Amino acid sequence: MDPKLGRMTLKEWVAIESDSVQPVPRFRQELFRMMAVAADTLQRLGARVTSVDMGSQQLPDGQSLPIPPVILAELGNDPTKGTVCFYGHLDVQPADQGDGWLTDPYVLTEVDGKLYGRGATDNKGPVLAWINAVSAFRALEQDLPVNIKFIIEGMEEAGSVALEELVEKEKNRFFSGVDYIVISDNLWISQRKPAITYGTRGNSYFTVEVKCRDQDFHSGTFGGILHEPMADLVALLGSLVDSSGHILVPGIYDEVALLTEEEINTYKAIHLDLEEYRNSSRVEKFLFDTKEEILMHLWRYPSLSIHGIEGAFDEPGAKTVIPGQVIGKFSIRLVPHMNVSVVEKQVTRHLEDVFSKRNSSNKMVVSMTLGLHPWIANINDTQYLAAKRAIRTVFGTEPDMIRDGSTIPIAKMFQEIVHKSLVLIPLGAVDDGEHSQNEKINRWNYIEGTKLFAAFFLEMAQLH
Amino acid sequence: MDPKLGRMTLKEWVAIESDSVQPVPRFRQELFRMMAVAADTLQRLGARVTSVDMGSQQLPDGQSLPIPPVILAELGNDPTKGTVCFYGHLDVQPADQGDGWLTDPYVLTEVDGKLYGRGATDNKGPVLAWINAVSAFRALEQDLPVNIKFIIEGMEEAGSVALEELVEKEKNRFFSGVDYIVISDNLWISQRKPAITYGTRGNSYFTVEVKCRDQDFHSGTFGGILHEPMADLVALLGSLVDSSGHILVPGIYDEVALLTEEEINTYKAIHLDLEEYRNSSRVEKFLFDTKEEILMHLWRYPSLSIHGIEGAFDEPGAKTVIPGQVIGKFSIRLVPHMNVSVVEKQVTRHLEDVFSKRNSSNKMVVSMTLGLHPWIANINDTQYLAAKRAIRTVFGTEPDMIRDGSTIPIAKMFQEIVHKSLVLIPLGAVDDGEHSQNEKINRWNYIEGTKLFAAFFLEMAQLH
Structure with missing residues (x-):
């Protein structure tokens, strides 16, 4: 076994130009390479890996391009343990140094504790954090506390082409044993305070x-x-x-939905510096003056x-x-x-x-x-309580319980097809700049995020 | 003297592709050729002709293109006669047979008494009708009843580039002896009934x-x-x-302006088949149901x-x-x-x-x-009464006294700089299709229009 592959780093993944938005053969080749590298990594971790051929895609101009495979992987099959399925994607938004990147977007570069690179936070970093958490148990020669499944795609930024059909097809096969689904593809609402996302508009x-x-x-x-x-x-x-x-x-x-006292308290508990938010948004004045009103009008x-x-x-x-x-x-x-x-x-x-x-x-x-449709989860669901405890363990604080004002079609899609408890556990800070120039993930978020996922496995094990 | 040039025909003028809208050297060459041919025609008619160098034009892409000369011409200088100045233009809108022309736009083609060709009605036909009217007096070896001046440009469809500066400069030279200005660059409101235009919005x-x-x-x-x-x-x-x-x-x-009884009567006198107008406009319903309301809301x-x-x-x-x-x-x-x-x-x-x-x-x-600014003339001005009498002589009918809902910047420009009586005497029928495919002038309009201008000269002579 090549020891290098066992220590696959974020730097190596960011170096692969897996842009799914620009429909050109060069980037498609990079996407196939990216998925092959990830499949290999998961295999060496001991997972049973299937790379599902997704066929090809007809573009409006008549051109046909192959769709990169979706990886379905399984680690552990102990019927006494719960099974957590992690969704992630390894394709990225376009990035061109001439557009205002201060460093080469495909060379992960650390400046003041920030790891700059396309895909660093969206979504290669969080996928690797989850893999790293699994690796940690392997390295310590401990049994995994839960059975783990992976569904990793390469077309998310292009609208998850053909993914829904696959999930539908795998509903009673790959997803049949799944108890919980975790996605880590959004951001905190703060620079330093972790969050759990329980709803989208x-x-x-x-x-x-x-x-x-x-x-x-x-x-x-x-x-x-x-x-x-x-x-x-x-x-x-x-x-x-x-x-x-x-x-x-x-x-x-x-x-x-009627506003409850409990819900109001979740907004009150969130730290949001309105002045800073207004300045970073470059908006002179919002429609509302209080943090609670702002959050409610974005989310509920x-x-x-x-x-x-x-x-x-x-x-x-x-x-x-x-x-x-x-x-x-x-x-x-x-x-x-x-x-x-x-x-x-x-x-x-x-x-x-x-x-x-x-x-x-x-x-x-x-x-x-x-x-x-809008999506909302019950924040008192056991998976949510487990995630909260894991955050308390790693960060020593309560998470912000947040929603997303946008729609995350993947979340809604899993919920509607698979019908299992689904949680969004973001790792990145509010200023990570997904989709924009100088995307980054903080070294601290990447490492604490890896710890958080490991702690989450242990908490999830307590549920069974 | 080449006898052919003395009988310059509309067919020969339409064959010159004097497109001023597409800023390419080929069409500019055609424009220069057009102006040279017209200058030559006027010279052979006995006019004193100046072709004014208009310099060149800087395009947004940095390219520089020469502007075709403006022709200033004078025929007769008898201080006992009035002086009428005719404005016309010899450039045309773009035309491409592939856009829906049934005949070659640059080959004047007669079908059922209609002379199809780009520029036939806008504005080569009317310019030639005026020249033909002058020629008729020459051919009959009669003195011209009035002194005639011509100002002919080649950039009207491109916004009359640099014309205003020239008119301003010639205000006290070329225009000093001018008593009346005539433009024939719009259309009747009817298929068969002539019109005089006395205002624009x-x-x-x-x-x-x-x-x-x-x-x-x-x-x-x-x-x-x-x-x-x-x-x-x-x-x-x-x-x-x-x-x-x-x-x-x-x-x-x-x-x-307050609506007078006299003005209402001008609308009443106009024949407008509302049903046909609605159908040809492909509009289900107008805001108003009567001819008078429609005309007033378009014009006044x-x-x-x-x-x-x-x-x-x-x-x-x-x-x-x-x-x-x-x-x-x-x-x-x-x-x-x-x-x-x-x-x-x-x-x-x-x-x-x-x-x-x-x-x-x-x-x-x-x-x-x-x-x-809007422009309006006094319809009881002597020039208007002369034009009416000429129309009665040639067509045996009263003209429609019409306005134009659009702005005709040339008219307003002459009025503001030269301060002389200005009239618009259109020759073409409402369906001539200036600016569109299959532009035409009816043979009847072209010939009766020539007669009308000759009759107008005689009427104008009566004013002095």
Whole structure:
């Protein structure tokens, strides 16, 4: 056995340019290499490894590219122990030194305790932390406290191409013995305080099209006698949300979960320096002034954002056009216990009401083009309590109990297909910069994170 | 003398690809050839011709292209006669047979009495009709009833590059003896009934920028706690005009000219088949049901059109972005006696009022990026009465007295600099399709138009 592979380091993984976003053969080759290296690492750890052929992908331009394999791996098969499945991904966002990286993105570089490199925190570092935790038991010649499974993909940043079909197919095979699922693919809300993530918002994305005809008009020749589609659309979009951020669609708040004292206490317990948050966001003023209100409006209340308009004049300069057909786009972030199809009906009815009052001769069509359910876990679930205890052991503190205002489709997908307790245990600090230039993971987070996963295994063993 | 040049035909002029819109050396060469041919034609007609070197033009890409010369020509210098100056242009819009032309755009082709070809109606045909009218007096060996001047350019479709400076410079030279200016560069409102155009709307183009920061946000990470610039902008744009087309900016109608009985009668006298107009416009329903209301709202009332938004998401698909900085664009078509700078103040004040009520922390900036005054002539001016009589002589009918809902910058420019009576006498029918595929002039319009100009010379002679 090559001893080097037993000590696979983050530096070696970051050096592989496993970019899944740019669909070019060179990066695909790197992705296949990345998955092969990971499979080899897991094999040498003693795992039973299957690299599932995912076929190929047809791109919009007609090109066909192979999809890197998904790794399914199993370590231990003791029926008296619980089985924890870890999900991670080894593909990364694009990175180009010319875009503002201070160091080569594919050369892990330590500066002041920070390990800079593409994929360092998203998600190669956390995957290796989990592997390192397993290795530690091996090195100490101790039995693993729990059975471990791995599902590692290479297409997460490109939308987890074909993953859902695989999970569906493996539901009663690979996933049949799984008791718990752990994902470590997001960040803390703080620089130093660990967190557990127990919920994400969903999203319903709408288009509202207003059409007079499929050709534009000249505003000199027709201005003054038309029901202009832009005037209709601006009125429709203007009817959705008020200046305080309150959504004006009737009934939209009806199913929003009631706020309990216990929940309020979770927000109070979170340390958030509002001034620093505001400065780092480069926002002059938020809609709310207190930490609790800010967190609740990001996590537990719905929000409506208007994204833009397709079909109108969108370039620099002055064009005297009356657009003939325009499509407004907005979305509502959904929270428990809002229902996607109820929201679809409420929004459609509301826009139809507003439009009918205008007596416009244009045609309006409302469509919901995307509907993702919110996800929430019970923070008193045994896995959550085990994770909390592990954090207390390693960090000597209570974790921030946090949610994510965005949707994490993987989490929702596992929950809906596999129906097991699922927890998100992030390792990285709030300023790790996933997806942006100078992505990093702190050496401290990487090492304490490895300890946390080991402690978590021991805590999980207590549940059985 | 080459007898052929004395009989220069529309076919030969259309064959010159004098496209001023596409800034490439080949078309510029054609433009220079076009101007040389026209100068030669005028010289052989006996005119004193100056081809004014217009220098060159710096394009945004750094390329420099020569500007075709402007022709200034004079025929006759009798102090006892009036002097009429004719403006025309010999450049054309781009034309490519692959875009839907049924015949080669640069080969004048007659089908059912229609002469198809790029520039046939805009503006080579009318320029030649004027020249032909002059030639007729020459051929009959008659003295010209009036002194004639020509100003012919080759950059009209590209925005009359450098023309204003030339007119300003020649104000007290070439234009000093001019009594009347005639332009024939628009169309009738009918297929068969001639028209005289006595007014155009102006235009004030506005941008309203709302900025939170110069970077976009993710709607999952920030949705719910921001004063979103798009929500502000949609509210601002939605405050401008109601669903009946009425502009909501306070005071905007204060200076609009009062409607007189005489003016109403001019609309009543115009034949407009509303059903046909609606069908050819492919509009299901206009804001108004009567001919008079339609014409008044196109010509004598202001209109407000929202053109689009820069900086928001404008592509197909679903992007969950909160734009950080957006620029809304709209314009108001101005009518007598609205004043550009008053309108600028009214709009700015209105938007500031609406914005301040939102208590948004974003920054708003309103700018008027273009301000063109409306133009209107006195239809009882002697030149107008002469043109009417000439139309009666040739066509045996009263002309439609029409305006143009768009701005014709050339007309306004001449009026503001030269301060002489200016009339627009179109020759082409409403369906001539200037700027579009299959542009044509009817043989009948071309020949009767030539007669009309000759009759107009005789009528104009009566004024002195």
